[in-house]
Amino acid sequence: MKKIEAIIRAEKLGDVKNALESKGFYGMTVTDVRGRGRQKGIQLQFKGRTMEIDLLPKVKIEIVVRDEDVEEVVELISNFARTGNVGDGKIFVIPVENAVRIRTGERGDKAL
Amino acid sequence: MKKIEAIIRAEKLGDVKNALESKGFYGMTVTDVRGRGRQKGIQLQFKGRTMEIDLLPKVKIEIVVRDEDVEEVVELISNFARTGNVGDGKIFVIPVENAVRIRTGERGDKAL
Amino acid sequence: MKKIEAIIRAEKLGDVKNALESKGFYGMTVTDVRGRGRQKGIQLQFKGRTMEIDLLPKVKIEIVVRDEDVEEVVELISNFARTGNVGDGKIFVIPVENAVRIRTGERGDKAL
Amino acid sequence: MAVFELGDGMRKAVVLVTIVLILMLVTPAMAIPAGWIGDANGAKTLKENPRAPVNFTWTLLCGFLVMFMQAGFAMVETGFTRAKNCANVVMKNMIDYVIGSLAFFAIGFALMMGKDWHGLIGTTGWFLTGKAYDVSTICLWFFELVFCATAATIVSGAIAERPKFSVYVIYSFIVSALIYPIYGHWMWGGGWLSSAPFMVKLGHGYGALDFAGSGVVHAIGGYIALAACILLGPRIGRYDENGNPRPILGHNIALAVLGTFILWFGWFGFNPGSTLAADQLRISIIAANTNLAAAAAGATAMFITWIKNGKPDIGLTCNGVLGGLVAITAPCAWVTPWASVIIGIVAGFIVCYGYWFLEKHGIDDAVGAVPVHGFCGSWGLLALGIFADGTYGVYTTQPPLVRGLLYGNPRFFICQVIDVIVNFAWAFGTGFLLFWILKKTIGIRVRPEEEIIGLDISEHATVAYPNFVYSSSMESETPFRMK
Amino acid sequence: MAVFELGDGMRKAVVLVTIVLILMLVTPAMAIPAGWIGDANGAKTLKENPRAPVNFTWTLLCGFLVMFMQAGFAMVETGFTRAKNCANVVMKNMIDYVIGSLAFFAIGFALMMGKDWHGLIGTTGWFLTGKAYDVSTICLWFFELVFCATAATIVSGAIAERPKFSVYVIYSFIVSALIYPIYGHWMWGGGWLSSAPFMVKLGHGYGALDFAGSGVVHAIGGYIALAACILLGPRIGRYDENGNPRPILGHNIALAVLGTFILWFGWFGFNPGSTLAADQLRISIIAANTNLAAAAAGATAMFITWIKNGKPDIGLTCNGVLGGLVAITAPCAWVTPWASVIIGIVAGFIVCYGYWFLEKHGIDDAVGAVPVHGFCGSWGLLALGIFADGTYGVYTTQPPLVRGLLYGNPRFFICQVIDVIVNFAWAFGTGFLLFWILKKTIGIRVRPEEEIIGLDISEHATVAYPNFVYSSSMESETPFRMK
Amino acid sequence: MAVFELGDGMRKAVVLVTIVLILMLVTPAMAIPAGWIGDANGAKTLKENPRAPVNFTWTLLCGFLVMFMQAGFAMVETGFTRAKNCANVVMKNMIDYVIGSLAFFAIGFALMMGKDWHGLIGTTGWFLTGKAYDVSTICLWFFELVFCATAATIVSGAIAERPKFSVYVIYSFIVSALIYPIYGHWMWGGGWLSSAPFMVKLGHGYGALDFAGSGVVHAIGGYIALAACILLGPRIGRYDENGNPRPILGHNIALAVLGTFILWFGWFGFNPGSTLAADQLRISIIAANTNLAAAAAGATAMFITWIKNGKPDIGLTCNGVLGGLVAITAPCAWVTPWASVIIGIVAGFIVCYGYWFLEKHGIDDAVGAVPVHGFCGSWGLLALGIFADGTYGVYTTQPPLVRGLLYGNPRFFICQVIDVIVNFAWAFGTGFLLFWILKKTIGIRVRPEEEIIGLDISEHATVAYPNFVYSSSMESETPFRMK
Numbered sequence A, B, C: 001m002k003k004i005e006a007i008i009r010a011e012k013l014g015d016v017k018n019a020l021e022s023k024g025f026y027g028m029t030v031t032d033v034r035g036r037g038r039q040k041g042i043q044l045q046f047k048g049r050t051m052e053i054d055l056l057p058k059v060k061i062e063i064v065v066r067d068e069d070v071e072e073v074v075e076l077i078s079n080f081a082r083t084g085n086v087g088d089g090k091i092f093v094i095p096v097e098n099a100v101r102i103r104t105g106e107r108g109d110k111a112l
Numbered sequence D, E, F: 001m002a003v004f005e006l007g008d009g010m011r012k013a014v015v016l017v018t019i020v021l022i023l024m025l026v027t028p029a030m031a032i033p034a035g036w037i038g039d040a041n042g043a044k045t046l047k048e049n050p051r052a053p054v055n056f057t058w059t060l061l062c063g064f065l066v067m068f069m070q071a072g073f074a075m076v077e078t079g080f081t082r083a084k085n086c087a088n089v090v091m092k093n094m095i096d097y098v099i100g101s102l103a104f105f106a107i108g109f110a111l112m113m114g115k116d117w118h119g120l121i122g123t124t125g126w127f128l129t130g131k132a133y134d135v136s137t138i139c140l141w142f143f144e145l146v147f148c149a150t151a152a153t154i155v156s157g158a159i160a161e162r163p164k165f166s167v168y169v170i171y172s173f174i175v176s177a178l179i180y181p182i183y184g185h186w187m188w189g190g191g192w193l194s195s196a197p198f199m200v201k202l203g204h205g206y207g208a209l210d211f212a213g214s215g216v217v218h219a220i221g222g223y224i225a226l227a228a229c230i231l232l233g234p235r236i237g238r239y240d241e242n243g244n245p246r247p248i249l250g251h252n253i254a255l256a257v258l259g260t261f262i263l264w265f266g267w268f269g270f271n272p273g274s275t276l277a278a279d280q281l282r283i284s285i286i287a288a289n290t291n292l293a294a295a296a297a298g299a300t301a302m303f304i305t306w307i308k309n310g311k312p313d314i315g316l317t318c319n320g321v322l323g324g325l326v327a328i329t330a331p332c333a334w335v336t337p338w339a340s341v342i343i344g345i346v347a348g349f350i351v352c353y354g355y356w357f358l359e360k361h362g363i364d365d366a367v368g369a370v371p372v373h374g375f376c377g378s379w380g381l382l383a384l385g386i387f388a389d390g391t392y393g394v395y396t397t398q399p400p401l402v403r404g405l406l407y408g409n410p411r412f413f414i415c416q417v418i419d420v421i422v423n424f425a426w427a428f429g430t431g432f433l434l435f436w437i438l439k440k441t442i443g444i445r446v447r448p449e450e451e452i453i454g455l456d457i458s459e460h461a462t463v464a465y466p467n468f469v470y471s472s473s474m475e476s477e478t479p480f481r482m483k
């Protein structure tokens, strides 16, 4: 099992979600995060004084999948989250040793 | 060391927290997340037009524990987060290579 | 590749960010979390009735780095997030199998 | 957790109720011959009373301020409850005014202010037709309406976060059409409490009095709320396994304080406006007394919590201010400024200890409305019986001047005690009956899973703050593709 | 996503515009000889009319209430749109009042209320100088100003979340200086709609009427908004790939309901205040009618959504209330209370079905302003032509008394139909022209990436709720080092 | 970080203070024989002045509007500061009105409006007893109270996010009991600034003037705030290591704009109401001037930031509006509308550059109160000395008519200059002394870790928005077990 962590633009979440769903990947967990990378920050003003915010709002998607599905999910996310501009985000693949479905107590791949 | 990531119902956090505490697992980090799985979404209306929200509010608990404690913590969370209805959530076990307590610089199991 | 997850005080984020930046570690993802550990909670009152909140606001920083940079980043965070008081937080090092830059499709260390 | 879907089979019932309501409201009104009406354009009234313009100006503007208190209640109540019920709470505040306006138009006003029948109810002015189509009568209607709506809305906050919305709609109609107006008639419509010969004799020239409604408006609302809270039971999580109360924090203190200020502001319409006439110059003293009692009560509540818990509590300070306002509402025209300060100080104690008392006894009043409006309302009636200083008459500068216990008329104090008892019995009794019947028939409380997910979603299929709570979910609904 | 930087080359343009504006506002004013003025301290006016104090009191206080409606619009509009545009929305509400005040001072008032020129425009009173420096004239100016500002601000909500801020500034000036005042002159300034001999003959003694501005204020605003919405196009994400509408939830229901209450409150200045005189005691009936129509419309809208979707919808209930208020604005002084209830019920239907109709046709009115102000405004004009009951005259108790279709004057109904058509043509026509010219020249809509990141950042370089949305980013800007 | 616990040993002190306060407020009042009083029911006053009802109506309703400004201040101040201090900020706004009401009742009013003693202080009317128990006197008391409370609350915003709450309670008492009333006496209570023979001679018939309190209310508040800001030092994080200012964003722009609108609305009570009489028809011009100055200043501030940073700034636009209102407060009754526009434009510049000036010099005024109320207040006094056009007298239509520099009375301008200096010296001097003594004794600022965690938690043990900031922590406190 692997956990796929993708940090994407908030406005792309809908597309990514639908794409994953259409291939049968329904379960996921989403978190509001803020990130920085190559993308430049935003200038703000308050009472005429300016400042720069370099942590921009992003969305993190976490999906735990069977090993054999990793490639497909990574591809799907890449394709549907891409705009081609800086700030599109990153995907990380992290090993998962076990999974449990709380409702039933099922473990391993069955729990996904 | 392992990180136990549990995605549970928000209203179960209190019970889970108390159960863990009573067994000596005090440290934890909690994040507000939204998730979807088998549970169906919620219908909303706005000015008479309806929509469905399929990402529902959940709470993510992260606890890093020594290898030998993994099973106990997983059991505790499972038991206390369970309602038996869809949407109870999932637990994932993820390997951790090292831990550092920032205050003292201690590393490894001592840092937990 | 490793993911460094650091849970620190919110008011230290600025210092840590700047320190990392000055050493060339720019990319990062930040999440608002709440945590508990050795630090005691806060007492609140509402209409004269008191309660204790033991999950205190913290900030989680996630940085994925090449294996060789782990030590440096951990040191930097430790040094700049430290106040010496309980509640300074923890750093966890988690293995990452792969990374993808969504914009370009680059993989592995190049994607960081 | 259950799935929350729209369309729950209640539709037919609602259609029916809607149609009946429309017919009820409109048909009888049209049926009445329009020929036989009052002074509908005011020319005659103006000729008879050249001071009518300033009195109308005063009464209407004060009435507008009172109407604005609806916004104050909405903000206080939502501020002191949770975000997941926010839309439901403010919707209840909106709808009780909407329904109450129609109910008081159709039925309530006639029962309250119509021609007296045996000191019990009024009997004329239905639908503001016939003789009631008159500038003075309708001026009075408007002013009484906003008072009626205040009484109705008090309950909303106390029972927040658990009742069915449909129950609240029914309650709003009944309270504005029947419960409030009938008691209102007894006190202000020429009914027995104020005007029965035995009461007038007892009080030495006047029966029970209530200048602007500590009893008529606030205690009525407060004690109905008490009955409803008892029947509903506490919110999930309000008490722990051992029955110890646990605080449920309000979600928006800024709005709660805003609401408190709006109410304080509106109260300057409530109390001084109750002269219904600007030529009663006592209005200035009424305004001052109103303000002083509020301030004294607020300060008292703040110091009580500061002493008790070591830090000044905002919630009870706001409640204190409101309790002071409620307490001074009955006596405002008849007492001195310094007495107002004392009345306020006592109200500050009542608000705090009353709240803790109810809490300890398992009664979950979400915003503290029962001590504020109920207990302080009763205190206001008694305080009038104690401190009335004999400088002002019964809504007039003419004798009989109103005197209380401290100024040599203990028998008037007895009138007030009777009123306190009757007021409680009527409000608690009818309130209990109403909610008890509803509980036994359609049920008054939402299911536990509905309560946990919040009434916004379960009762209205909405969320009050989608961008904060569901943030990126909302964003993601956007099907936009950047080119 | 693009980087949003301050300093976008518009600076020079803005400097220029600023200087021109200052010169425009100040120079002519100073140029006019101050010697030849009206009754600037009111001594003469008081002597001539001993009732002036109460009439001024009434008119001014009602005007203040109307001014406060600006806050209501701001809260409703921001409450019903997204957090990322919150600062932009409230800023627009602030700035249309700011710019509108200056424009109406310099130009608008003279065009509207100055000496009539061929029934088309007014021609005196520029910059409130000369004879216009007079207590009565300026009292009128103030009252008309707050009405003008109401018309202007209506558009803001409908077009929210996508127009350029600079476009909105220009629009605010034009509408307050030209579009509103000219039509206003036709109805209230002695212009042709109300006073041309052929209209007066047609109506049997009076031409088209509009007591407090269902047409003059609301429908004008509503139809300009319609034109602007059409030219702007829908917000990104408002329709899916198949063109089906998708809801975009408002971000703060508590503020939206607060705003609705503030508007309802302010409307008691709007309608009753439009007598401009407290000695018209009809004001009490106007207040009652206003309230009843609002309540009836709110209840209707609530029941419609309840029946349709199974749960009562808060957004449309608020819109319903506002639609009822708009509809009763024209007829409020001339109809009975029960007719007001009917007018409100119809408005409730118009609000809901009007909103869904526009939505289905691809017109994205972010807060529902077009059905509320536009459609209900037209309905108000017609309702006046139907229900006027002949108990009250043209802002006076004297004949000719105003009668509608049901009370034997069908020709007056025709006047109103003419007005509805003219009103729509003028507002939609000039509004379309204005936004069309702006679209073809400077462009009226922000770029898609600006819209997605939100107008707060792209137009004002700010965020409305930094501690919630960017929370710890803000915190982290603190260079504090704990010792 | 330290643990924040309730119960910090201050309890005994607070108990003591509470008891002393209660005794102070109540005992003397009761001691005074109630027999010898003023016209407590108004019958005599009405007979003597048949216009009293309309004047009372006007004065009281305007006073209510001014009272409502407290809500405006609360919203502006909390909107422009951070969420973690939100409850503290609004609590301060509540409590200064609460404490101020009691202090002004007991002491302040007598010092300000009592029988003059050598032009320095008033000496009668303590506790509103004796001759002060009179409808006219108490009408005046109420109106002056709400002004006093405005002055007091100005400081709250400037010093936000760092002072101890207990210090603020003490400050509130002192300013309302002593600092404000004494200066107020000099200007409005028959004291030396307005009435000493040498001043009257200097001004050609009148001494220094201040129609509604640019100086008495706003500049007093503003300069006390300046002193307090200097003594407190800037908030942690307001300046970087190199001393460069860094913005600390306000947490709720919607509420800040709402607050600005509430203040603007309330100002229509503040300025026009200051005639204390509706038979001064100049009230209409006062209202118009008030509005025009606000609009001109708001537009100016917007354009300044637009030009400077490339995007229009909301915070300074709101401050601009408020600065315009402050500036027109002194001259509002004595200048022309076009002069009001100029006064507003200048105020817009003062607000922006004043704010940046202070910021650059290390003075951290959290909401910009010093430039808005202090600097614009002084400008208002000067502007009166420049633009007064000789059409209106000293709160009357009778001569001497008030003329300024441009209209031939340069010596009156000198009166105003004297006033500006005295005003600054008094406010800054007494304010500095007060906060300096408090600093040296009990300390005026919370500890750094308290400031970082926020004053809501450290001073009140609460959080203003628990569902957003601590969200699921709150939820989890629920001991509910689903079956």
Ligand SMILES: Nc1ncnc2c1ncn2[C@@H]1O[C@H](COP(=O)(O)OP(=O)(O)O)[C@@H](O)[C@H]1O
Binding pocket: A007, A034, A035, A036, A037, A038, A039, A056, A058, A085, A086, A087, A088, A089, A090, C026, C027, C028, C029, C030, C062, C063, C064, C065, C101, C102, C103, C104, C112
């Ligand atoms: N090394 C990293 N570790 C963790 N998160 C990262 C890292 N680099 C980038 N990110 C996340 O990815 C987001 C996009 O990165 P960015 O460099 O702007 O995109 P791109 O590589 O597509 O140009 C950032 O906002 C941040 O949340």
Ligand SMILES: Nc1ncnc2c1ncn2[C@@H]1O[C@H](COP(=O)(O)OP(=O)(O)O)[C@@H](O)[C@H]1O
Binding pocket: A026, A027, A028, A029, A030, A062, A063, A064, A065, A101, A102, A103, A104, A112, B007, B034, B035, B036, B037, B038, B039, B056, B058, B085, B086, B087, B088, B089, B090
């Ligand atoms: N494959 C997955 N990867 C990550 N998170 C998941 C996955 N599947 C489910 N989840 C999380 O678990 C939560 C509960 O899942 P759900 O399927 O509704 O519960 P259950 O399996 O108990 O019926 C979801 O809301 C989501 O947050």
Ligand SMILES: Nc1ncnc2c1ncn2[C@@H]1O[C@H](COP(=O)(O)OP(=O)(O)O)[C@@H](O)[C@H]1O
Binding pocket: B026, B027, B028, B029, B030, B062, B063, B064, B065, B101, B102, B103, B104, B112, C007, C034, C035, C036, C037, C038, C039, C056, C058, C085, C086, C087, C088, C089, C090
């Ligand atoms: N075992 C754990 N697993 C996950 N997070 C933890 C764990 N222990 C502590 N934390 C996180 O670290 C934060 C700081 O822990 P704490 O024990 O208070 O600090 P310190 O060890 O520096 O005294 C906590 O608030 C929590 O978010």
